[in-house]
Each structure stands twice: as C-alpha cells, then as structure tokens.
Amino acid sequence: MTEQHHDEIARRLRESGTVPAPHGLREDVMSQVRAEPRTRPSRRPFFAPLLPYAAAAALVVGLIIAFAHLGGGGSGSSSAGGGTTGAGGGVSQVPERQAVGALGDQGTAARFSLNRYQALKIADEPKVTATRTPKAIVIAVPKSLYADYRKRLARLDRRTPQGPTIRVILRRVP
C-alpha cells in the first residue's frame, strides 16, 4: 500500500461529493424552529460574580453571631437539662423544658409554676433572696442550695392543684 493508493482513495472519496439534502428538510426544520418557544438567555447582573463571596461573608457573620449567643447561654442547657425523672422525686419535665435557656443566665435559673401561697412562703425563707414582679417571683439561692431548692420547687410544681398559680424563677447566686 503506497502513498499513491491513499491519495487515489482520497481523491475518489472527494469526487463522490456530498449528497444533496432531501427536498423539504429545510422547511421541516424551520417550521419546527418557528414553533419553538424561544427563551432568550438571561443577562446576569453585574454583581453576580460577587454573590458567592457575599453569601460566604453572610454565613461567617451568622456563625459569629450564633457562637456569641451560644457562648452566653451555652451552659444553661447543660445545667438545666440535668434533672432526672422517676418516682423518687425527680424534676418534672415541664419546668425542665421551660428552664432550658429560658433566662439566658448562664444556666442558673429554672422556672416553675406554683401555688401563690407556697411561693410566697418559700420567698420568705431566710436563706433566699426574693424579688417580686407583677407576674413572677424571682428566688435567688446560694449555689450550694440551688439543687435542693430546685428539687423542692419541682415537687411542689407537680403537686400544685388546678387553680391560680404564680411563676417562680429560681436563680443561683454565685
């Protein structure tokens, strides 16, 4: 097989030429093209290339804010969520759930709903410092007594009969 053979084959192929397209192909194509709903390419706004950076910056700012909030109240959930449930006087679920992050006071607070008389009685005890607000009584106890008071209030909360109650917020004094 020589180069001459190759050239001859190439020449014969070239001379065979193109085959004319069937009559009507163009009309068929163009009728479909005209029937085609045309969507023009949308123009990208000039700031489009910056959008990923803006999104990343917003995400970073969001994370910083989130971490700042968590840093303030992060331990609250751990301390407030440490209660137990059971027949032997565990802390009730309702105040636990309410206490989680409710006050944002570094986890040293829990909320209860008590009979008004019982709440005032506890507030009058010498070891606590009570502050009354129109809707609640804030009871502050030393750190060493916090757990005991918490259990006690939780027990009272569970036993509080239906009727008028007042919100009691138990806080821990450093």
Place this chain on the structure above:
Amino acid sequence: MQQAFAFPLPRAARVAPYHEPVQIGSDEALARRAGRGDERAFEELVVRHQDKLYTLALRVTLSEADAYDCVQEGLIAAWRALPRFRGDARFSTWMYRIVLRKAYDAIERRRRTPEPVEELRAVAPETQPETRLDLIAALAGLDPDFRVVAVACDILGMSMEDAGTMLELPTGTIKSRLHRAREQLAQTLEPDRTA
C-alpha cells in the same frame, strides 16, 4: 428661495435588522444572530450546511430515513443550544458534532432493534456510477469509527484538527484512523493492486 426647497424630506424609519439580507456574513456572525433569536440567520445556516450534514449522517447511519431524522433533530437541537454557543470551535464543526451524536444514537438504537438497511444508493450525479457505488459500498463496510473519519476528512473536506474537535479525539488518532480507513477501502476496491 430656491434653497428652501432643498431641505430633505423626513425619511421613513430604518427597517429592522431582521429584514436585512442575511446571505453575507460568516457562519459565526450568523450563529450569533441566530443565538439572539434571528430565525432568518439560522435558516441561512441551514441552507449552507444541510447538504454536508446530511451526507455525514447518511454515510454514518447508512440509512436515508435515519439521516433525515438525525439532521432534523440535530438542527433543532442546535437552534435550542445556539444561545449557549461560545464559539470555542468553528460553528460548522459544532453543528457536525451535534448531528454526529444523533447519528451514533441512531446506530445504537438500530443495534438494539435490528432492521434491514434499505439503501446504499448513490444520489449525487456521477460520471462513473458503478465506480461510485463500489466506493460507497466499500465505505459502508468500514467500521463506523473509521468511516466517520474518512467521511469527515475526505468527503466533507475537514481538516484533521477540525475532525478531531468534532470527534473529540487527538489529531494523531484521526490521522491513524484515516490511514487505516483508506487502506481498507483500497483493499476492498482494488485487492489485486494492494496485494
């Protein structure tokens, strides 16, 4: 006083560019216009390339019906894709590639559901019809991978680089496939001379 009548009369507004003749201009310029929705520019591209596209599809699929469908579907696909045509390759190469994909799809479909191929007919006028028929029949006997290279380079007159772009193959591969295609054609057509 005479000069007062020399003021030009207000002229009619210039006709819209879509009504201008589109025969003048490169493929790429027409493609840009077609990409913006100019149907007349696209029609001009169809007129320019339909024969070559049909030849490519016919020689690859070996079926007039399949070739017709391939070119039709390929041109519609090209019209849809034109707004995204970036001009990295020549427009003709880009369009050949679209039609070629359709042709390969047709071959694949036929392979799954075999049907008799109805034609190997020579359509173009030719001084030596017997020779031409032999050539086309020999071409049809080639492996599709080699056949398409022979069609692109020798019949359609594409450069090896353009054929490589169309087939997404290196130029060296195109060169070797073309060599082997010609060799096999020569062996089929002139077994005595090549022996």
